[in-house]
Amino acid sequence: MIPTLEWTPEGVRFIDQTKLPLDEIYVTATSYQDVATIIRDMIVRGAPAIGVSAAMGIALGVDRSSATTLSQLTAEVEEMSKVLAATRPTAVNLFWAIDRMNEKYKELLTTPGVTIPEIKAALITEAQAMYDADIEACKQMGAHGATLLPEEGTVLTHCNAGALATCGYGTALGVIRAAVERGHKIDVLADETRPYLQGARLTAWELMQDNIPTTVLCDNMAGTLMRQGRIQAVIVGADRIAANGDVANKVGTYSVAVLAKEHGIPFYVAAPWSTIDLATAHGDQIPIEQRSPVEVTHSNGKQMTPHGVGIENPAFDVTPAKYVTAIITERGVLQAPYKVSMKEMLDAESAVPAV
Numbered sequence: 001m002i003p004t005l006e007w008t009p010e011g012v013r014f015i016d017q018t019k020l021p022l023d024e025i026y027v028t029a030t031s032y033q034d035v036a037t038i039i040r041d042m043i044v045r046g047a048p049a050i051g052v053s054a055a056m057g058i059a060l061g062v063d064r065s066s067a068t069t070l071s072q073l074t075a076e077v078e079e080m081s082k083v084l085a086a087t088r089p090t091a092v093n094l095f096w097a098i099d100r101m102n103e104k105y106k107e108l109l110t111t112p113g114v115t116i117p118e119i120k121a122a123l124i125t126e127a128q129a130m131y132d133a134d135i136e137a138c139k140q141m142g143a144h145g146a147t148l149l150p151e152e153g154t155v156l157t158h159c160n161a162g163a164l165a166t167c168g169y170g171t172a173l174g175v176i177r178a179a180v181e182r183g184h185k186i187d188v189l190a191d192e193t194r195p196y197l198q199g200a201r202l203t204a205w206e207l208m209q210d211n212i213p214t215t216v217l218c219d220n221m222a223g224t225l226m227r228q229g230r231i232q233a234v235i236v237g238a239d240r241i242a243a244n245g246d247v248a249n250k251v252g253t254y255s256v257a258v259l260a261k262e263h264g265i266p267f268y269v270a271a272p273w274s275t276i277d278l279a280t281a282h283g284d285q286i287p288i289e290q291r292s293p294v295e296v297t298h299s300n301g302k303q304m305t306p307h308g309v310g311i312e313n314p315a316f317d318v319t320p321a322k323y324v325t326a327i328i329t330e331r332g333v334l335q336a337p338y339k340v341s342m343k344e345m346l347d348a349e350s351a352v353p354a355v
């Protein structure tokens with residue numbers, strides 16, 4: 001399994017995704033501030049991965065704390081949570097994970113006579129449980145979604161929703177992996193996904209590790225290949241799914257979804273339940289991260305645009321629910337049009353049975 005991140009006695013170790021695909025370099029965070037920098041600089045990225053990273057960041061910060069009283073420690077946990085929550089605004093998994101660690105901390109405080117060492121150990125256990133749960137959820141997602149993919153055919157994906165975006169198995173790429181493990185003969189078209197090139201650098205690298213045939217496309221090629229009948233399905237990840245089923249994902253996803261609809265190609269979203277955000281009514285309310293213009297003006301440190309030209313660099317876009325064929329979760333497949341609302345499904349703690 002690809003070691004996207006892991007808890008070690010020295011700290012939280014990450015594969016440096018800015019160095020892939022040519023160099024496999026690891027960095028170890030020894031403070032929660034290190035983890036925040038690693039998330040902000042996209043050394044680790046991907047909604048589920050940054051959520052668990054933040055959880056481990058809080059566990060690390062508490063583990064390294066020199067607080068001698070619970071009130072000191074509480075103030076420190078509040079500060080860590082604020083710093084980690086400020087790293088990136090779109091992926092709801094980040095905030096879900098930080099909230100879960102805070103809920104665990106508050107629960108621990110209600111334990112009579114709880115000691116700081118006991119709290120330290122319990123938060124490490126909680127973060128590691130989230131890590132294990134992510135891998136299990138991705139494998140369940142894979143099992144539910146595999147049947148939706150062609151027995152034999154070409155699947156397009158956008159960005160990287162793979163092992164490198166999670167704790168090691170992937171959401172969209174997890175469904176592809178599961179289908180291949182079940183004998184489907186699938187080859188993958190990976191959008192390069194400018195400007196950060198998650199597809200060209202990360203999806204291509206990780207699928208080649210699994211010997212899954214992969215071809216990299218420029219982001220302007222999918223429409224033509226769809227018109228030529230060369231794509232049988234599209235599957236992507238998500239950073240936040242609003243209560244009405246609108247999906248925020250890497251910029252360019254909306255264009256692919258509209259093209260898929262136009263060509264009658266199924267468009268699947270694979271995401272854990274922790275990506276569904278009932279507090280956000282519809283997609284236009286999802287905060288879209290605006291990243292540095294340098295990511296667009298430069299490639300490998302070489303400037304490609306004239307000095308002073310205007311630059312747009314939204315990191316995500318929103319795909320309205322009407323373009324989504326189904327949302328694949330660890331609890332089943334939510335087939336559009338949704339028979340019940342996301343809220344009813346979450347309340348029911350169960351999803352529509354897998355197709």
Ligand SMILES: CSC[C@H]1O[C@H](OP(=O)(O)O)[C@H](O)[C@@H]1O
Binds near residue numbers: 048158172238
């Ligand atoms: C499994 S969700 C991965 C999701 O996160 C990516 O964004 P980023 O690389 O900026 O963190 C992209 O939206 C992927 O679909």
